[in-house]
Amino acid sequence: MMKTLPAQQMDSAVVGRDFLASIVVFLVALPLCMGIAIASGAPPALGLITGIIGGLVVGSLAGSPLQVSGPAAGMAVLVFQLVSDHGLIMLGVVGLIAGALQLLAGAMRLGQWFRAISPSVIHGMLAGIGVLIFASQFHVMLDDAPRSGGLANLAAIPEAIIKVFPADGSVHHLAAMAGIITIVTIIGWNKFRPKSLALLPGPLLGVIVGTLFALAFALPITLVALPANLTDALNIPTMEALSGALDTEILTLGIVFAFVASAETLLCATAVDKMHIGARTNYDKELRAQGIGNMICGALGALPMTGVIVRSAANVEAGATTRISAIMHGAWLLLAVVAFPFVLNEIPTAVLAAILVYTGYKLVNVAQIRKIAEFGKQELAIYFVTLFGVVAIDLLTGVILGFVLATLKLVYTFSHLSIDVAHDPETNRADVLMTGSATFFSIPQLSAALDKAPRGSEVHIHVEKLDYIDHACLEMLSSWEKLHQSTGGSLIVEWNDLVQRYGRRSGDPAKTSIASLMQRPAA
Incomplete structure (x- = not known):
């Protein structure tokens, strides 16, 4: 028989797993919070503050219990542009607008709709962000200043x-x-790490080794600058900055931040x-938590926050079972900043x-490109147009270009119809093969194809490759059938092609007319 643990022991086991998972997530989050802040053109302390809030506040309210929130590489490009154009003081104003919009969207139950984006657009956006992060942080890695834009970098x-x-x-x-x-160090550790140390994250080890190398040789390079008191790092918006919240450009940035x-x-x-296999995500609740x-x-x-996949994956892989691990990782970040700023200042x-150069490289996922290519050249075109738009213009324009292209592809798919007509003079039979979707847009094309059938011929319509046919096309076929019958011809729809798709209808399907089809409800 299976032995069941008492509830008290089960609770302590759960807490123990979450405790260990929180340590792992903290070790992953610590370097990333500071690195993403630097990539965003902001002081490292502002990234750590976001990580702390993401753990203590959002972790407590989240609709996805095992997801970890904090500063994200995907937002770094937007933040950098905002800071460059409007100054660091406006970061808080845009964050307030974005958070309020997220909270409102969650209250209106719009969470599911934010997922209604083509995967090719999303992956193209992430790859574009990866290229931008790689290019800008490459210069920072050399103690040089990044240039003004992606192409310049x-x-x-x-x-x-x-x-x-x-x-x-x-x-x-x-x-x-x-x-x-x-x-x-990161690459070597990810490839050769011993199983006994599997929970030690590569980025943390990379920071330790790189920092020890710099200390050992007393390298005269730029170090992280954290204030001794965390409150000194706050970037609270002034009344003058808040008065700019109604500026069209700031409002637009708030909307973009909220959407991305x-x-x-x-x-x-x-x-x-x-x-x-635990609790599933409540998307509206998660959106409200992110908004707060x-x-x-x-x-x-x-810095603005999002749910972040690297820290979330580390949380799950470390054995977390409840939201306690995400909350506790925020507490460890707070402890590190308050108690050990002198250690962090040696990095x-x-x-x-x-770390961000490596992260940017990983965001351009070659395996994902191959996967997208399996769905056709059109999806691949959407991916690369989005990527190019993000890199060459800006993130919002790139996403809009990708979204428009994905929409055009959808319109093409639901409006494109290919028609092949074959006529056998010996039997006076014409076979019409339709592929795609037959809509009112296709009526001129379909009419022209049917007119190729000789008068008095037996016309067979093949529909096995037809994805959709609307009422306008059915009416047109019904009218054409009556006209063709007046010349001694007939129109037969090959219903047997649809038996598996719609189920067999009563009567002889091979002799069912278009007119009778229009009078019958779909199976």
């Missing part, structure tokens, strides 16, 4: 590589060494649901940038 990479070779007393080569050692953060969060929640979290982040001037920015 990509174009300047050869120049940055040349700087690695010491010439005029610069330290670019020293920062590069620390960054390369960090990346090599919500889409990324809910797609992440869907992925997390596939990783475990982003409003708090906005009030403090911290070189080049090391954190190296």
Whole structure:
């Protein structure tokens, strides 16, 4: 017989697993929170504040218990552009707008609709973000300043590589060494880590090794700057900044932030649901929790948050079973910032940038491109148009381009009809094969094809490759059938092709006319 543990022992076992999982998530989140903040053009402390709120607040309210929230690489490009154009003080204002919109959307039960986006657009967006992060953080990894845009960062990479070779007393080569050692450590650890240390995350080990390397050789490179008191890092919006909330450009950015953060969060929640067999996500509740979290982040001037897949996956893989692990990881982040800022201040920015370079590379998922290609060239075109738009123009434009292309593909699919007509003079029989969707758009094309059938011939309509036919086409076929019968011909629909799809109807299906079809309800 199976032995059942007492409820008290089961509760303690659950808490124990969640406790260990929270440590793992904390170790993954710590370097990423600071690295994403630097990639966003913001102080590292603002990324840590977002991680703390994502754990303590959103973890307590989340509709996806095992999802972990915090600053996301996918938002870094948007935040960087906002900070560059409007200053760091407006970050909180946009965060307040985005959070309020998310809260409203959750209250209106719009959570499911944020998932109604073509996967090709989403993956193209993530790949574009990956390229932008890789290109910008490549320069930071060399203790150099990123350029003004994505294409400029990509174009300047050869120049940055040349700087690695010491010439005029610069330290670019020293920062590069620390960054390369960090990346090599992450890759090597992910590939060769022993099973006994499987829970030790590669990014954390990379930070430790890269930092120790810089300390051992006393490298004169830029280090992380955290304030001794966390309250000194707050970026609370001023009244003047809040008065700019009604500015059209700021409102637009708030809407974009809300849309991108919500889409990324809910797609992440869907992925997390596939990783475990526990409670499923309540999308509206998750959206409301994210809205509250982003409003708090906005009030403090911290980075915006989303559900993040790397930390969430680490949470599930570490054995978490309840929301306790996500909440506790926020507590560990708070403890680290309050009690050990002097330790974090020894981390070189080049090391954190190296983690983001690796993250950007991973976002351009080659395996995912191959998977999308299996669904046809059209899906691949949507993916690359979105990617190019994000990199060459901006994130919103790239997503809009991808969405428009996906919509056009959908319209084409539901309006495209291919018609082949074959006539056998010996039997005076014409076979009409229709492929695709027959709608009122197709009536001129269908009429022209039927007119090719000789007068008095026996016309057979083949429908096995037809996805859809609307009432307008059925009426047109009915009218044409009567006209063709007046010349001594007949029109026969090959119903046997549809037996498996719609079920056999009463009577002889081979002799059923279009007119009788229009009078019968669909099976």
